[in-house]
Amino acid sequence: MCNMLLNFDVKIFIIVFFLNSHFVFSQVQYDEIENEIQSYQDTDIAVISKSRKMIKEKIELNDNEKISAIYTFVNNKFDSTQYIAFEDEEQWLILMWLKDFAQVLDVIKIYNPKTDDFLSKKILPPIDFLNEKLKFEVDDKKDEICDAIKLSELELFEKQFLLIFLEYIILSDDEKKSFQENINVMATNYLNNFPNSYLENYVRKYIRFIYKLSNFAGSFNFNFGYHQYQGNLGEFFSDILFFGIVYELQYKKFMIGIRGAMGYSSNVKKEFDYNGHWERDLPLIVFEPEMMVGFEIIDLSKFKILPYCGVGFMDIASPEKIAEEPGNDVEMTYVMTYNVGLNIDLKFKPITFYSQYRRETGYTNIRIRMGVSYPQYENKLPELTGKKYFIELGFGLSIRRLVRDL
Numbered sequence: 001m002c003n004m005l006l007n008f009d010v011k012i013f014i015i016v017f018f019l020n021s022h023f024v025f026s027q028v029q030y031d032e033i034e035n036e037i038q039s040y041q042d043t044d045i046a047v048i049s050k051s052r053k054m055i056k057e058k059i060e061l062n063d064n065e066k067i068s069a070i071y072t073f074v075n076n077k078f079d080s081t082q083y084i085a086f087e088d089e090e091q092w093l094i095l096m097w098l099k100d101f102a103q104v105l106d107v108i109k110i111y112n113p114k115t116d117d118f119l120s121k122k123i124l125p126p127i128d129f130l131n132e133k134l135k136f137e138v139d140d141k142k143d144e145i146c147d148a149i150k151l152s153e154l155e156l157f158e159k160q161f162l163l164i165f166l167e168y169i170i171l172s173d174d175e176k177k178s179f180q181e182n183i184n185v186m187a188t189n190y191l192n193n194f195p196n197s198y199l200e201n202y203v204r205k206y207i208r209f210i211y212k213l214s215n216f217a218g219s220f221n222f223n224f225g226y227h228q229y230q231g232n233l234g235e236f237f238s239d240i241l242f243f244g245i246v247y248e249l250q251y252k253k254f255m256i257g258i259r260g261a262m263g264y265s266s267n268v269k270k271e272f273d274y275n276g277h278w279e280r281d282l283p284l285i286v287f288e289p290e291m292m293v294g295f296e297i298i299d300l301s302k303f304k305i306l307p308y309c310g311v312g313f314m315d316i317a318s319p320e321k322i323a324e325e326p327g328n329d330v331e332m333t334y335v336m337t338y339n340v341g342l343n344i345d346l347k348f349k350p351i352t353f354y355s356q357y358r359r360e361t362g363y364t365n366i367r368i369r370m371g372v373s374y375p376q377y378e379n380k381l382p383e384l385t386g387k388k389y390f391i392e393l394g395f396g397l398s399i400r401r402l403v404r405d406l
Contacts, residue, residue, distance in 0.1 A: 085125060149162045
């Protein structure tokens, strides 16, 4: 019985001794690093620079104890309100290298990206290619780190997150552009498999970059066309060649737009009197501003169809030079007109625009615009009844902003 108690005491002693030795060893490592770094007798930023250099050296030697000690010392020593010793990605790469997955997740839980305004008030780490070095070394050790993640005691959704996260942070900026589609597939599968986890928000905001079309679109179109009067109007006025420009704003399928147009080549076919005498063959110029609303009924990759209705007015007058001649200074202003028409856009290859703050996509198009107009000339002169058919051909550009699909 005494022997059994003695053996038990010996085992307890060995365990306690081992744990204490490990603690003492870790503390010694930390103290050595602290003494070594502080011996530089340099400015804080110089100490940070040399500490980062030491990490690059120790990672070559696979000296995880020293790397951990340097990382801990630097984070503890320097005031984060003044210095940024490691970029976010560098911290994550160091922790992944050390297989400290729990700390990675702790940082992710409270992660908030640093704004430009925040960074402008900090002393940033030097440009020493530590980030690139860490990416290379962690990538080289990726299989080993993946195995460690799978064998860890973390929850399944945390393990799956870390596997995707590892794939993402080892990519360079250029590689992220090339492999983002694959990362997006992995991230989407993760979100489908583990909805409502505390990691969902991070995946949506900082790993998965999927864009969708904004609800708002804008377009403009230059057009020219042929307008033909019908009814009594056709007896008094000849047909018109119109040139115009259209601006449109679209929300989802609804469109509002404005159009300005000028008509040429028309003349008086039959004499009449209205604020003067309108002689036969008198040349005319027509101004026609219009406001439109419409609803998109078809939008495919090659074409779009959008019926619309509009209201505007027409201003008919003799050209300025002819109006200078006695008796030719005639004008009929603010003739209300109601239009009903159809826009058919034949689309060309999409164009995508990138800038620092925006992404936009669009397409050039050939537009066929056709319809019927009901000018209210009879309000000016009872004999001027009828309508006007029109068909126009245009060339334009439609642009819609791309927004993150979160």
